[in-house]
Amino acid sequence: MASAETPRTATLTDVARLAGVSIATASKAINGRAQVRAETRTRVLEAAEQLSFAPNAVARGLLQGRTGTVGLLTSDLEGRFSIPVLMGAEDAFGAGQVSVFLCDARGDAIREQHHIRALLSRRVEGLIVVGSRTDPRPPLTGDLPVPVVYAYAPSENPADISITADNVEAGGLAIDHLLACGRRRIAHVTGDASYAAAQDRSRGAERAIKEAGLELVGGRTFFGSWSEGWGRGVASMILDQYPDVDGFFCGSDQIARGVLDSLRESGKDVPRDISVIGFDNWAVLTTNTRPQLTSVDMNLEQVGRIAARRLFEAIEGRAASGIEELPCRIVTRESSVPVP
Amino acid sequence: MASAETPRTATLTDVARLAGVSIATASKAINGRAQVRAETRTRVLEAAEQLSFAPNAVARGLLQGRTGTVGLLTSDLEGRFSIPVLMGAEDAFGAGQVSVFLCDARGDAIREQHHIRALLSRRVEGLIVVGSRTDPRPPLTGDLPVPVVYAYAPSENPADISITADNVEAGGLAIDHLLACGRRRIAHVTGDASYAAAQDRSRGAERAIKEAGLELVGGRTFFGSWSEGWGRGVASMILDQYPDVDGFFCGSDQIARGVLDSLRESGKDVPRDISVIGFDNWAVLTTNTRPQLTSVDMNLEQVGRIAARRLFEAIEGRAASGIEELPCRIVTRESSVPVP
DNA sequence: AAACCGTCCGAAAAGGCTTTCTGTGACAGT
DNA sequence: ACTGTCACAGAAAGCCTTTTCGGACGGTTT
Numbered sequence: 001m002a003s004a005e006t007p008r009t010a011t012l013t014d015v016a017r018l019a020g021v022s023i024a025t026a027s028k029a030i031n032g033r034a035q036v037r038a039e040t041r042t043r044v045l046e047a048a049e050q051l052s053f054a055p056n057a058v059a060r061g062l063l064q065g066r067t068g069t070v071g072l073l074t075s076d077l078e079g080r081f082s083i084p085v086l087m088g089a090e091d092a093f094g095a096g097q098v099s100v101f102l103c104d105a106r107g108d109a110i111r112e113q114h115h116i117r118a119l120l121s122r123r124v125e126g127l128i129v130v131g132s133r134t135d136p137r138p139p140l141t142g143d144l145p146v147p148v149v150y151a152y153a154p155s156e157n158p159a160d161i162s163i164t165a166d167n168v169e170a171g172g173l174a175i176d177h178l179l180a181c182g183r184r185r186i187a188h189v190t191g192d193a194s195y196a197a198a199q200d201r202s203r204g205a206e207r208a209i210k211e212a213g214l215e216l217v218g219g220r221t222f223f224g225s226w227s228e229g230w231g232r233g234v235a236s237m238i239l240d241q242y243p244d245v246d247g248f249f250c251g252s253d254q255i256a257r258g259v260l261d262s263l264r265e266s267g268k269d270v271p272r273d274i275s276v277i278g279f280d281n282w283a284v285l286t287t288n289t290r291p292q293l294t295s296v297d298m299n300l301e302q303v304g305r306i307a308a309r310r311l312f313e314a315i316e317g318r319a320a321s322g323i324e325e326l327p328c329r330i331v332t333r334e335s336s337v338p339v340p
Numbered sequence: 341m342a343s344a345e346t347p348r349t350a351t352l353t354d355v356a357r358l359a360g361v362s363i364a365t366a367s368k369a370i371n372g373r374a375q376v377r378a379e380t381r382t383r384v385l386e387a388a389e390q391l392s393f394a395p396n397a398v399a400r401g402l403l404q405g406r407t408g409t410v411g412l413l414t415s416d417l418e419g420r421f422s423i424p425v426l427m428g429a430e431d432a433f434g435a436g437q438v439s440v441f442l443c444d445a446r447g448d449a450i451r452e453q454h455h456i457r458a459l460l461s462r463r464v465e466g467l468i469v470v471g472s473r474t475d476p477r478p479p480l481t482g483d484l485p486v487p488v489v490y491a492y493a494p495s496e497n498p499a500d501i502s503i504t505a506d507n508v509e510a511g512g513l514a515i516d517h518l519l520a521c522g523r524r525r526i527a528h529v530t531g532d533a534s535y536a537a538a539q540d541r542s543r544g545a546e547r548a549i550k551e552a553g554l555e556l557v558g559g560r561t562f563f564g565s566w567s568e569g570w571g572r573g574v575a576s577m578i579l580d581q582y583p584d585v586d587g588f589f590c591g592s593d594q595i596a597r598g599v600l601d602s603l604r605e606s607g608k609d610v611p612r613d614i615s616v617i618g619f620d621n622w623a624v625l626t627t628n629t630r631p632q633l634t635s636v637d638m639n640l641e642q643v644g645r646i647a648a649r650r651l652f653e654a655i656e657g658r659a660a661s662g663i664e665e666l667p668c669r670i671v672t673r674e675s676s677v678p679v680p
Numbered sequence: 681a682a683a684c685c686g687t688c689c690g691a692a693a694a695g696g697c698t699t700t701c702t703g704t705g706a707c708a709g710t
Numbered sequence: 711a712c713t714g715t716c717a718c719a720g721a722a723a724g725c726c727t728t729t730t731c732g733g734a735c736g737g738t739t740t
Contacts, residue, residue: 009485022720027698035718054461058407059696062398063725077427087417090444099458102442104430118439121394145349228628288568362690367728399726402695
């Protein structure tokens with residue numbers, strides 16, 4: 001404890017003194033400004049190295065009015081959708097000189113307000129708001145002095161910048177994939193009808209099947225809950241009522257897992273008799289089912305990265321507003337391999 | 341675009357001018373200092389409100405030398421272990437006036453170094469390093485000017501502050517639970533033997549079973565991989581070789597799910613014939629198995645919260661170093677209900 | 681009337697850095 | 711010898727806030 005006096009972090013003044021120059025020169029030397037003789041520059045850099053000098057970003061931020069920080073506001077950290085988005089954003093920022101303040105509002109508007117106030121007082125240069133559902137959310141209140149980008153959950157205000165996954169198109173992709181596998185009697189089983197994600201995917205599926213001159217088994221989408229149990233139950237019911245079903249498009253991997261279990265127990269062979277495709281491409285589910293599960297991936301990291309990029313552009317004044325819907329992709333596994 | 345001139349965020353000077361006082365008085369009024377007349381104070385506060393003034397935390401930080409920020413360094417954001425820890429920490433900080441910089445090093449030491457440098461230049465007051473495995477990790481290099489707390493993955497240096505879950509004790513808890521369910525022929529099936537978590541839990545399990553005057557089925561722990569497939573395979577093997585097995589302690593919920601599937605297919609009744617307990621208490625797995633899965637919960641959010649608290653203490657100079665192992669708890673579900 | 685007190689307010693410094701502007705000395709050109 | 715140019719270094723202002731210290735002012739006490 002009683003070691004030397006506090007090793008206070010070195011300041012530019014210390015470096016300048018050690019190098020025998022003024023702080024102005026030291027600053028210029030360190031930041032690669034032109035008006036410094038090479039010999040002087042190396043002397044300064046050596047001094048900085050010796051003192052393990054790290055420029056005080058706080059002071060610099062104060063001076064330049066640019067802090068190089070942004071706020072990442074999530075409503076549920078545990079949500080498996082917000083994490084990849086957050087990763088993508090962190091990734092995009094991490095490369096540059098931007099640091100990210102993480103705030104979890106826990107789905108509470110008061111808390112969110114509190115965090116925003118704190119972030120603004122820290123002079124973040126922008127905000128990314130990450131939601132956990134694709135349902136549009138109310139925009140942040142009060143006109144903020146910094147740009148805001150909404151990721152995954154778009155803003156209700158179409159004038160805001162929002163980045164999300166194209167669930168309608170994804171529904172079509174899934175159906176097209178099953179059609180490509182030679183399936184004609186396809187059922188669509190999904191989760192809670194109150195979710196925009198469920199509605200959008202259903203809409204896309206309906207459109208795609210109609211374009212193929214077919215219709216969904218049962219003539220409709222089976223809405224239920226996002227659980228394995230629902231998948232099991234509805235699958236056995238459908239198998240019972242429509243024995244000629246040969247394809248399942250499931251609104252989530254959890255549902256798909258339930259469907260797969262049910263099919264196995266009914267003696268159906270996937271993918272020989274029936275093809276199954278899930279949604280979310282959640283590794284713990286897709287790679288542990290028998291057979292492994294084909295699934296739609298929403299490219300959420302990409303959503304995060306694009307959101308970060310759009311935020312940059314907005315900070316620099318090149319703002320393009322509106323909802324941007326990014327394409328999803330299908331990750332093919334055994335559950336939908338075409339069997340001759 | 342061509343709206344009014346930039347609505348530059350108001351500064352204290354603006355507030356003071358609007359209220360007709362000096363900036364010193366304005367500052368005192370806003371911060372609740374004593375030497376301001378009540379009438380003056382309200383005048384200032386009204387001005388601040390009108391301009392929606394938010395004190396510049398950057399300037400304040402520069403002046404006071406305390407930024408009110410900490411760095412949260414994680415090695416894998418997607419890891420399901422680091423997220424809850426991170427949540428707990430964010431939670432503990434969020435309550436106060438501390439903001440959190442999130443950095444993901446992607447398991448790369450160079451990147452980690454880069455982030456640390458950036459964080460230090462932003463003058464964070466402390467760091468929490470969150471790992472994704474319980475194996476001790478090399479401590480951060482270079483003696484940092486701020487305190488560091490390691491969460492989940494402890495530091496190799498016992499002089500550092502580390503918070504993690506007590507996996508040895510947890511192994512004992514799991515065995516004790518199965519014993520309490522009346523089981524005597526218990527098998528321990530776990531993941532990769534190179535993981536400290538696997539070794540620790542195994543050690544605790546061996547000790548507990550020995551204290552009960554029994555031994556594990558097969559006389560040893562079955563190490564393998566953290567997958568359902570391994571669980572399925574090893575379970576059927578054990579059932580074959582040791583038909584009297586009546587309890588499974590699984591090193592992860594994934595393994596447990598495989599074990600459960602295998603037992604069902606072998607016609608065994610869980611929990612009547614055999615009790616099963618998993619590890620991690622991962623909702624997607626525990627609540628979707630048939631029957632639902634009893635599991636050990638590592639209280640990771642608590643780990644995060646304690647880590648945050650310890651960091652605070654260290655920042656304030658009250659540092660208690662060493663590895664702190666927090667207790668786990670058992671969450672009982674149907675898979676281990678004692679059946680008379 | 682002088683000394684004193686309490687209350688309230690403002691001037692100014694400080695914190696670390698960047699940037700602009702000014703200054704200095706060396707050198708070439710006239 | 712004088713002016714102009716160039717390369718380099720330093721002084722100082724400014725960013726926004728907090729805090730200390732002193733000043734102004736009205737009123738009370740000796």
